[in-house]
Amino acid sequence: xxxxxxxxxxxxxxxxxxxxxxxxxxxxxxxxxxxxxxxxxxxxxxxxxxxxxxxxxxxxxxxxxxxxxxxxxxxxxxxxxxxxxxxxxxxxxxxxxxxxxxxxxxxxxxxxxxxxxxxxxxxxxxxxxxxxxxxxxxxxxxxxxxxxxxxxxxxxxxxxxxxxxxxxxxxxxxxxxxxxxxxxxxxxxxxxxxxxxxxxxxxxxxxxxxxxxxxxxxxxxxxxxxxxxxxxxxxxxxxxxxxxxxxxxx
Amino acid sequence: xxxxxxxxxxxxxxxxxxxxxxxxxxxxxxxxxxxxxxxxxxxxxxxxxxxxxxxxxxxxxxxxxxxxxxxxxxxxxxxxxxxxxxxxxxxxxxxxxxxxxxxxxxxxxxxxxxxxxxxxxxxxxxxxxxxxxxxxxxxxxxxxxxxxxxxxxxxxxxxxxxxxxxxxxxxxxxxxxxxxxxxxxxxxxxxxxxxxxxxxxxxxxxxxxxxxxxxxxxxxxxxxxxxxxxxxxxxxxxxxxxxxxxxxxxxxxxxxxxxxxxxxxxxxxxxxxxxxxxxxxxxxxxxxxxxxxxxxxxxxxxxxxxxxxxxxxxxxxxxxxxxxxxxxxxxxxxxxxxxxx
Numbered sequence: 001x002x003x004x005x006x007x008x009x010x011x012x013x014x015x016x017x018x019x020x021x022x023x024x025x026x027x028x029x030x031x032x033x034x035x036x037x038x039x040x041x042x043x044x045x046x047x048x049x050x051x052x053x054x055x056x057x058x059x060x061x062x063x064x065x066x067x068x069x070x071x072x073x074x075x076x077x078x079x080x081x082x083x084x085x086x087x088x089x090x091x092x093x094x095x096x097x098x099x100x101x102x103x104x105x106x107x108x109x110x111x112x113x114x115x116x117x118x119x120x121x122x123x124x125x126x127x128x129x130x131x132x133x134x135x136x137x138x139x140x141x142x143x144x145x146x147x148x149x150x151x152x153x154x155x156x157x158x159x160x161x162x163x164x165x166x167x168x169x170x171x172x173x174x175x176x177x178x179x180x181x182x183x184x185x186x187x188x189x190x191x192x193x194x195x196x197x198x199x200x201x202x203x204x205x206x207x208x209x210x211x212x213x214x215x216x217x218x219x220x221x222x223x224x225x226x227x228x229x230x231x232x233x234x235x236x237x238x239x240x241x242x243x244x245x246x247x248x249x250x
Numbered sequence: 251x252x253x254x255x256x257x258x259x260x261x262x263x264x265x266x267x268x269x270x271x272x273x274x275x276x277x278x279x280x281x282x283x284x285x286x287x288x289x290x291x292x293x294x295x296x297x298x299x300x301x302x303x304x305x306x307x308x309x310x311x312x313x314x315x316x317x318x319x320x321x322x323x324x325x326x327x328x329x330x331x332x333x334x335x336x337x338x339x340x341x342x343x344x345x346x347x348x349x350x351x352x353x354x355x356x357x358x359x360x361x362x363x364x365x366x367x368x369x370x371x372x373x374x375x376x377x378x379x380x381x382x383x384x385x386x387x388x389x390x391x392x393x394x395x396x397x398x399x400x401x402x403x404x405x406x407x408x409x410x411x412x413x414x415x416x417x418x419x420x421x422x423x424x425x426x427x428x429x430x431x432x433x434x435x436x437x438x439x440x441x442x443x444x445x446x447x448x449x450x451x452x453x454x455x456x457x458x459x460x461x462x463x464x465x466x467x468x469x470x471x472x473x474x475x476x477x478x479x480x481x482x483x484x485x486x487x488x489x490x491x492x493x494x495x496x497x498x499x500x501x502x503x504x505x506x507x508x509x510x511x512x513x514x515x516x517x518x519x520x521x522x523x524x525x526x527x528x529x530x531x532x533x534x535x536x537x538x539x540x541x542x543x544x545x546x547x548x549x550x551x552x553x554x555x556x557x558x559x560x561x562x563x564x565x566x567x568x569x570x571x572x573x574x575x576x577x578x579x580x581x582x583x584x585x586x587x588x589x590x591x
Contacts, residue, residue, distance in 0.1 A: 051471075077473035089468040091461055097269055102461055103472040105454045111474060112482075114455040119273025122266075124454075129263035138265045142272045164472055 003065070004029040004198040005050070005081070005168045010059035012045055012222075019045040020056070021222035027168065027198050034201045034209040034230075037219035038242065043202050044086075046219065047170060050200075051083050052076045063168065078107075082166035084157045086173045086202075092146035096137045096156050099145060101128040103163035128163065135159040135189060151182030158189055168198045175208060187211075210234060218242075277452035286531065290437055294430070302429035307541045308436040309497045314521040314533030315440075315447060316490030321519075322528030323451055324483045325463035327380050329515050330387030331491055333371075333394050334364040336509035338492025340398060343411045343505040351417035353435065353500050360496030361489040368488020372481045388512065395510035410506035414499060425501065432501035439497060440534075443490060448530060450486070459483055520563060 006026035012019045019042050027033055037043050048054040050061060052073040060069040068076055091099055098118075105111055105124045119125060132141050135155045140148055145156060154174060161169055175186045191212060193199055203209050209216065209230075216233040218225040220242050226233060233239055263269075293304055313335055320326040338360035345356045374386050398405045405411055418424045423431045450456050461469040462476050469476055499505045508514065517540070525536025543562065547555035 072470075072475075074470045074473050074475050077471060083471060085468075085471075089465055089471065091464040091468065093464060094460065095272070097272055098457060099461075101269075101273060102454075102457050106458065106473045110454045111458050112455055112478075114450045114453045116454065117274060117277050117449075117452055118454045118457045119270055119277075121454075122270075125270045125273065126263055126266050129266040129269040132269070133263050133265055141265070141269060160468070160472060 002029045003027070004063070005200075006062045007046075007050070008060045008062065010046075010049060010061065011057045012049055012054060013057045018222050020049060022059070023219075023222075023224045024059075025217055025224055025227055027200060029167070029198050030196050032199050032201070032212055032214045034203055034213035034216045035219065036203065036206075036209060036216060037225070041219040042222040043219055045222070047083070047172060047202060050170065051081065077164055077166075080165075080167040081170070082161040082164040082168075083170040084161050084172055084174060086176055088153050088157050090145045090153060090156060090160070093144055095142050095144060096132060096148070096152075096159070097128060097141040099156060100131050100137075100159055100163045101125070103160050104128045104131070107164050131159055131163050135162075136185065149182070151178050151185060154178050154182075154186055155189060158186075162193075166197060168200070169193065170200050170202070172202045173204065174201070175205065277448075283531070286534065287441065290441075290534075294434060294437075298428070298430070301433040303541060303545055305429045305433040305436050305501055307537045308433060308440050309494050309501070310518070310521060310541060311534040311537035312436070312440045312443060312497065313491055313494035313518050314525065314537055315444060315530065316487045316494060316533075317518050317522055318527055318530060318533050319447060319451075319487040319490065320484055321522060322530075322532065323456065323459045323463065324480055326375060326480065326484065327383050328387040329384045329512070329519070330389065330391030331518055332510050332512070332514040333387070333391040334368060334488040334491035335495035335498070335514060335518075336391070336394060336398070337367055338364045338495030339499040339505045339509040340405060340411065340495075341492065342496030343414045343499040344404070346414045346416055346500065346503075347411065351415055352421075353416055353419050356416075356500055357439065357493055357496050360492045360499075362492075364492020364495070365485050365489040368491075369481065369485040372484035372488075375484065376477050376480060388515070391510050391512065391515055395507055398510060399507055405505075405507075408507060410504055411499075412504070414503045414505065416500050416503060425503070429501070436497045436501060439493065443493065444530065444534075447490070451530065455479070455482070520559070523563065524566065 003026045007023050010020055010023040023046065035043055035046070045054065049056050052068070052071055056069065060067055062068065063076065063079055063081055066079070068079060068081070071079065101118070101124055104127045105118070105121070108123060110121060110124065132138050135158070137152065137155060137159060140152055145153060148156070158171070158174060171190065174190055175183055178186055187208065201209065201212055213230050215228065216230050217227040218233060218239055225242065226236065226239060293300070297304065313331070316334070317328065317331050320328065341360040341363040342356035345359045350356070371390055375383050399407055402408070416425055419431060419435050423435070425431050458469070458474050458479055461472070461474065462479055466476055495509060498509070521536035521540045522532050523536070524539050525532035525534065540559070543559055544555060547558050
């Protein structure tokens with residue numbers, strides 16, 4: 001089993017506050033992980049460090065053995081690390097087709113081509129159409145994203161990340177705010193993600209965490225509290241105390 | 251699952267033909283676009299007394315198109331776009347003054363100078379908010395104006411650049427006092443650069459610019475190097491503005507310090523507000539309205555015409571162009587349906 005993503009002694013300080021405290025963790029290729037922890041545990045900071053939004057105070061981030069600590073977010077995406085956002089980050093005036101087509105075209109390296117019409121490369125069109133079909137967005141592919149129902153927008157959020165063809169995918173609360181009746185669509189998509197993609201799910205919903213994750217990492221006060229197989233973490237009394245004990249696992 | 255993924259991508263997805271049609275449809279020429287250009291060329295024979303004014307409109311339209319490329323497509327605000335217009339004007343004027351009177355050569359020289367300045371200053375705009383960008387662009391234009399004022403041995407300073415003599419366009423068409431050659435020349439340059447801009451905004455690069463404008467965070471998250479794209483479009487926009495300045499210098503055969511004026515930068519912004527941003531025709535429509543209003547109002551009330559332009563601007567912003575546009579399309583939709591079927 002090879003390591004897809006790992007951090008080594010990762011520290012992030014904001015003034016006197018230690019938001020990430022010496023986190024060393026590795027994510028194995030193709031496994032499903034969940035990152036949990038009470039509010040303020042440092043989940044968002046860790047995600048920002050992994051994706052390059054923030055630079056660590058010390059320590060390093062490695063993607064498939066390559067040190068990516070100094071890379072900016074877009075370079076990390078090109079190296080195979082994609083993400084979704086907890087709050088939709090889409091292009092409101094663009095259609096799902098344009099959005100996914102853009103991501104595919106960028107990944108295939110056509111993004112700087114200014115002499116060709118967008119939509120004239122069949123590799124881009126075919127792949128974008130296939131992704132939209134897989135996500136059930138074909139019917140809505142031609143309407144502006146901003147008029148889509150929230151659940152569809154959440155699906156598009158994941159579809160764009162998949163269009164980057166990542167080897168590691170960070171899902172930040174993918175089902176957050178989705179109405180109950182549209183929820184199963186998101187869960188089906190998440191559980192059907194390609195097996196060779198390493199997935200790290202940041203999630204509050206314990207049902208989703210335990211139905212999805214093979215391994216769980218628990219953050220408390222910025223530090224890695226424990227990391228282990230899902231059932232071991234669920235059974236650990238200390239975890240139940242600091243996190244699940246708050247009534248999360250219903 | 252990998253195999254499954256590969257399978258869908260190699261076989262053509264059923265939705266692919268529809269997707270292709272949708273993507274390409276946005277770049278299709280509409281009937282009114284043809285109408286705009288036919289009208290612009292028809293004006294050569296239909297409005298022979300207005301050719302000098304029309305030439306000014308064509309140049310202002312190109313200048314506004316240049317601003318639209320960064321404002322409408324990349325979301326970069328500028329209050330100093332006259333920096334590139336002015337540099338292009340002086341470059342073209344000086345090239346002609348020092349014996350290279352061929353207009354197209356002057357255009358190339360002006361575009362090159364403005365592009366170099368645009369490229370160099372684009373890096374100042376990558377960081378910071380809209381307010382920073384407004385101030386930085388404004389500052390650059392002011393600095394250039396002062397530089398042109400001081401180096402009067404080259405630019406003529408406050409007296410303006412004299413002795414700009416132009417050779418005939420393509421060696422055949424002399425500039426005349428009615429502005430006929432001037433207008434045809436400016437209009438052709440506008441058309442060529444417009445077609446290029448239209449190509450660029452509908453390309454994958456153009457799509458990525460829209461993405462950067464709409465949501466830079468997500469644009470980075472699909473692997474777009476936002477800074478490189480912004481530098482590229484800013485450089486292109488600067489070259490366009492330089493060409494507009496060159497056209498102005500060549501067709502009036504004179505350059506003065508006011509090419510760098512703050513008023514010029516503000517006017518071109520106003521033109522885009524009048525015509526609308528982000529669809530390329532805003533510059534042309536806005537320049538037409540602006541110049542027509544200026545021409546009419548200054549003949550009616552020579553001193554106070556800016557009052558009325560200001561009033562129109564305030565109404566436009568308060569009422570909103572969308573509502574005016576909706577009213578307009580209620581009137582024209584039956585007609586456009588008829589034209590399509």
